[in-house]
Amino acid sequence: MDTPTKLLEIEPLQMDCYDDKPVVKHGSMSDFILERALxxxxxxxxxxxxxxxxxxxxxxxxxxxxxxxxxxxxxxxxAEEVTGISRHVWRPDLYPLAEAK
Known part of the structure; x- marks a missing residue:
């Protein structure tokens, strides 16, 4: 299976921060990242x-x-491996950003 050598280029997510946690504006599943990744x-x-x-x-x-x-x-x-999109974006409920620190 081929792995891309560069990160996917998708337009940035619109995000706000509350209590130092990113919150995606509009839509579900991180502004429906699956659709954007596809x-x-x-x-x-x-x-x-x-x-x-x-x-x-x-x-x-x-x-x-x-x-x-x-x-x-x-x-x-x-999905993180093949797209370069962080697990924190795909599923912030499973991989909170605080875990990355």
Whole structure:
């Protein structure tokens, strides 16, 4: 499985900070980061390619998108690896930013 050599280039999330904790404005799942990650290279909207990269099915990706669901915890570390998007952004409930300090 190929791993990208650079971080995905996606527009920055709009965030506010409360009590030194980032809070994403608008939407769920970190401003629905899955949708944004899929639009970026190397996936360019290809759900199957992203699914293979994180070890799941295209059907799961489609279901998560349709439900605007959070990426299940078992896929977060692999998604971080293949996208360069921090686990703290994918699932701040599982990987709080305070853990990074």
């Amino acid at each position: 639009k970026a290279e190397p996936f360019a909207g290809n759900q199957s390619k992203f699914a293979r990269a994180i070890g799941t099915s295209q059907q799961n990706i489609s279901n998560w998108l349709r439900a605007r669901a959070k990426l299940p915890g078992e896929y977060v570390l692999r």
